[in-house]
Amino acid sequence: MLIDVREYIDRLQIEGHTIGEDHDDDPVLLDATGRAVDTWRENYPYDERMDRHEYDEQKYLLQVELLKFQSWANRIGGKHVLLFEGRDAAGKGGTIKRFMEHMNPRYARTVALSKPSDREQNQWYFQRYTQHLPTSGELVLFDRSWYNRAVVERVFGFASDEEYDVFMRQAPRFEQMLVDSGITVTKFWFSVTRSEQRTRFIIRQVDPVRRWKLSPIDLESLEKWDHYTESKEAMFRRTDTDIAPWTTIKSNDKKRARVNAMRHFLTQFEYDDKDVDVVGQPDPLIVKRGIDAVGD
Numbered sequence: 602m603l604i605d606v607r608e609y610i611d612r613l614q615i616e617g618h619t620i621g622e623d624h625d626d627d628p629v630l631l632d633a634t635g636r637a638v639d640t641w642r643e644n645y646p647y648d649e650r651m652d653r654h655e656y657d658e659q660k661y662l663l664q665v666e667l668l669k670f671q672s673w674a675n676r677i678g679g680k681h682v683l684l685f686e687g688r689d690a691a692g693k694g695g696t697i698k699r700f701m702e703h704m705n706p707r708y709a710r711t712v713a714l715s716k717p718s719d720r721e722q723n724q725w726y727f728q729r730y731t732q733h734l735p736t737s738g739e740l741v742l743f744d745r746s747w748y749n750r751a752v753v754e755r756v757f758g759f760a761s762d763e764e765y766d767v768f769m770r771q772a773p774r775f776e777q778m779l780v781d782s783g784i785t786v787t788k789f790w791f792s793v794t795r796s797e798q799r800t801r802f803i804i805r806q807v808d809p810v811r812r813w814k815l816s817p818i819d820l821e822s823l824e825k826w827d828h829y830t831e832s833k834e835a836m837f838r839r840t841d842t843d844i845a846p847w848t849t850i851k852s853n854d855k856k857r858a859r860v861n862a863m864r865h866f867l868t869q870f871e872y873d874d875k876d877v878d879v880v881g882q883p884d885p886l887i888v889k890r891g892i893d894a895v896g897d
Contacts, residue, residue, distance in 0.1 A: 620808050626695060627855050630804050638803075640796040641853040646886040656856040662879045663863040664703045671740065673872035675708050678737035680784040683866065684746040687791030688829060689819040690801035692852040696791070696859045697742050700866075704740070713744035726750060726768060727775050735784065747772065748788075751836040756828045757818065769839050776845040786845040787866055790833065790891060791852040795826055837891040847891025861887045 617633025630638040641650065674681060683700070685693040697711055712733045721729045727747055735741045745753075750768040754760035760768070776786050793801070802823070805815040822829065841847040848865055852858035865883040867875075889897070 618803055618807050620804065626698075628804055628808060630800055630807070638800050640794070640800045643794040643796050643853065645794075645851065645853045647854065647857070650854045651856040651860070653856075656860065659860045660699060660856075660863075662876075663860060663867065664699070666867050666876060666880055667700065667863065668703060668705075669874050670867060670870060670872045671704055671708060673870075674740065675705075675738035676873075680735040680737060680782075681740045682735060682779065682784055682786050683740065683742045684748065684786070684788045685742065685744055685791070686746065686748050686752070686789065687852065688793055688798055689822055690798050690805070690814075691791035691793040692855045692858050693744060693789075693791050695855055696789075696850075696862050697744055699859045700742060700863065708738050709740040709742070711742045711744055726764070727771070734779070747775070748836065748840075751840070752829065752832045755832045756822070756825050769836075772840045773842050773845070776840075776842070780844045785869070787869070788845060788847045788891070789862055789865075790837075790847055790849045790894075791858060791862075792849050792894070793852050797853045799823065834895045837895050841890065841892040849889050849891050849894040849897075851887045857884070857887055864888075 618638075619631045619635075621629035621631055621637070632638055642648075673679070685697055687693050701709060701711060712730075714729065714733075717729060730743075730747050733741060733743075747768075750760050750765060751772070755765055779786055802815060802819060805811045805819075837847050850858045850862050850865075861883045864881060865888055867880045868882060
């Protein structure tokens with residue numbers, strides 16, 4: 602990694618870029634001429650992003666369904682784990698925020714672990730995650746998870762080949778044990794294209810309230826795109842199982858990605874007072890099983 606982080610930022614060529622007047626959670630990047638940067642269109646199946654009004658309405662109705670699900674899970678003692686993975690700036694955090702927005706925080710929580718301590722580095726790899734698993738009636742949402750080893754640590758050389766191989770063998774067995782113990786495991790991969798990721802990095806640098814999100818490792822990942830792809834696809838091939846499948850979400854349009862992630866999660870369960878018309882089915886142009894997305 603370059604010592605001078607400024608070099609990375611300069612390579613984003615942010616000069617002249619600004620943020621549109623609508624400073625919401627999905628800001629529009631404007632180039633030096635004042636035109637919207639539309640890299641979100643890259644390999645995307647829709648010509649327009651989801652309308653704000655449509656998004657707000659669908660999001661609200663699905664959040665009501667999430668509350669029904671949570672009440673049911675609490676009543677029957679269900680235990681649920683959701684993993685949110687993807688490249689940097691793919692939209693994981695924003696989707697977690699919408700899942701959690703109206704949930705009862707006594708029975709739902711987010712886990713976002715920092716760099717492992719010296720003690721944790723000498724433990725069984727999964728050990729630092731097991732202490733955060735749900736008890737009866739709880740949902741736990743992991744903002745990045747044990748799959749750090751399969752992608753981020755693999756790409757940046759933070760794990761040895763042996764550590765990586767051991768993880769890839771153990772992950773399906775670990776998840777089988779979770780399922781056998783009554784924990785459901787939902788695994789999301791948010792898929793952003795190369796040019797749209799770069800646009801989101803520029804937004805983070807230009808917008809003062811988002812600048813903290815831009816790290817040296819984020820910027821270095823721009824040069825490791827192909828390695829990320831190879832690692833992601835190897836992960837799908839070896840850890841997409843029938844008991845814990847991967848689900849990919851095309852996330853160039855964050856709003857459409859969020860509602861489809863909620864929809865996919867809710868379709869897995871028959872909870873009390875479920876409104877099947879509201880839940881519907883996830884959009885097959887946006888949502889795909891991980892193993893089927895290899896090479897996509």
